Amino acid sequence: MFDFSEKTxxxxxxxxxxxxxxxEYFLNCGANVVLADLDQxxxxxxxxxxxxSGVRTLCVCYDAGSSASxxxxxxxxVARFGGIDQLATCAGIYxxxxxxxxxxxxWRRTQSVNLDGVxxxxxxxxxxxxxxxxxxxxxxxxxxxxxxxxxxxYGASKGGVLAYTRGLAKDLAPRxxxxxxxxxxxxxxxxxGLIERSGEDIRRQILVGRYGRPSEIASVIAFLCSDxxxxxxxxxxxASGGAYIG
Numbered sequence: 001m002f003d004f005s006e007k008t009x010x011x012x013x014x015x016x017x018x019x020x021x022x023x024e025y026f027l028n029c030g031a032n033v034v035l036a037d038l039d040q041x042x043x044x045x046x047x048x049x050x051x052x053s054g055v056r057t058l059c060v061c062y063d064a065g066s067s068a069s070x071x072x073x074x075x076x077x078v079a080r081f082g083g084i085d086q087l088a089t090c091a092g093i094y095x096x097x098x099x100x101x102x103x104x105x106x107w108r109r110t111q112s113v114n115l116d117g118v119x120x121x122x123x124x125x126x127x128x129x130x131x132x133x134x135x136x137x138x139x140x141x142x143x144x145x146x147x148x149x150x151x152x153x154y155g156a157s158k159g160g161v162l163a164y165t166r167g168l169a170k171d172l173a174p175r176x177x178x179x180x181x182x183x184x185x186x187x188x189x190x191x192x193g194l195i196e197r198s199g200e201d202i203r204r205q206i207l208v209g210r211y212g213r214p215s216e217i218a219s220v221i222a223f224l225c226s227d228x229x230x231x232x233x234x235x236x237x238x239a240s241g242g243a244y245i246g
Contacts (some may be wrong), residue, residue: 002226009183010073011035011123011227012062012092015042017188018138019060021214022221023119027057029222031086034077036062036121062218064091064117068125074105074124085124086225087135089118089161094190096150107153116162126172130208134225135178137165138217141240143182148194148202158182162236169234177233179224184210184240207242 009026013019014035020042023033027050027242040061047057058080064070077084097106118137125135140147140158147155162180169178174230183246185191185202192203195211203211220239222231 002029004029004086004224004226006030007085008032008077008083009034009086009088009178010077010084011088011090011122012073013037013089013119015039015046016181017090017190018186018214018217018221019088019090020046020214021067021218022090023047023057025215025222026086026088026225027051027056032056032058032081032188034058034060034080034084036060036073036092040064048212060061062091064114064121065112067120070117070120070124073121074128078128078172081087082123084129084199085133086116087122087133088221089121089135089137089210090221091117092138092190094151094154096193097153098150098173102153107207109169109245110153111157111160114124114154115160115164118161122178124169126176131175131188133176134229135165135172135176136169137161137168137180138180138221139165139180139182139236141184141238144238165236166234173233177229179229179232179234180236181217181224182236182238182240182244183217184238184243186214187216188214202243205230205243206240210241212239212241214232 015037045236142155
């Protein structure tokens with residue numbers, strides 16, 4: 001565990017999966033945590049379970065595809081805790097659609113949430129984050145290998161997150177660091193359908209012999225946002241259990 005005492009972290013997609021695990025991890029490290037998610041009941045439940053007193057948590061309704069929503073999250077975080085030190089962009093969608101059948105809306109919705117959303121929240125937070133702050137974006141192994149069939153739009157969005165994060169690191173330097181993590185197949189509500197369809201085939205490609213746990217990505221995010229990673233900037237950590245070695 002890292003010492004995040006007196007730090008404030010904004011975690012998007014905090015109601016479930018990697019986002020929820022990250023919120024819990026940061027709280028256990030002593031941080032104040034803003035749980036931002038469209039699923040307000042889910043984020044409130046996570047906050048109650050991780051911080052029963054409610055002193056160190058704030059739940060904010062958040063639509064990743066909305067610039068105004070991103071600005072509102074940042075404004076609420078500053079109003080409640082006085083500033084922002086850390087940001088983890090865990091919000092995302094993963095919907096199957098093969099290119100010949102993909103609608104314009106399928107494509108745009110995925111880019112809006114997975115890529116535009118990262119831009120909106122990092123832009124808003126980057127304007128007010130305290131010096132020495134850190135941003136961790138969540139990309140995907142799909143950014144490196146193109147993803148499974150039916151997810152070209154998802155792979156494209158996550159490839160964009162990687163490229164954007166590298167540019168973001170340059171634009172915010174030296175005041176704020178920005179890095180990315182590319183998870184492999186992690187057992188979350190978002191990946192349930194994929195695991196049911198082809199999970200066993202994918203599992204056989206994972207060198208550690210199992211799917212990842214959300215907490216295992218949360219710990220990487222925490223590392224990237226910690227002083228232990230103070231000389232790490234504009235980088236990506238692939239956490240795939242050895243499914244991708246590149």
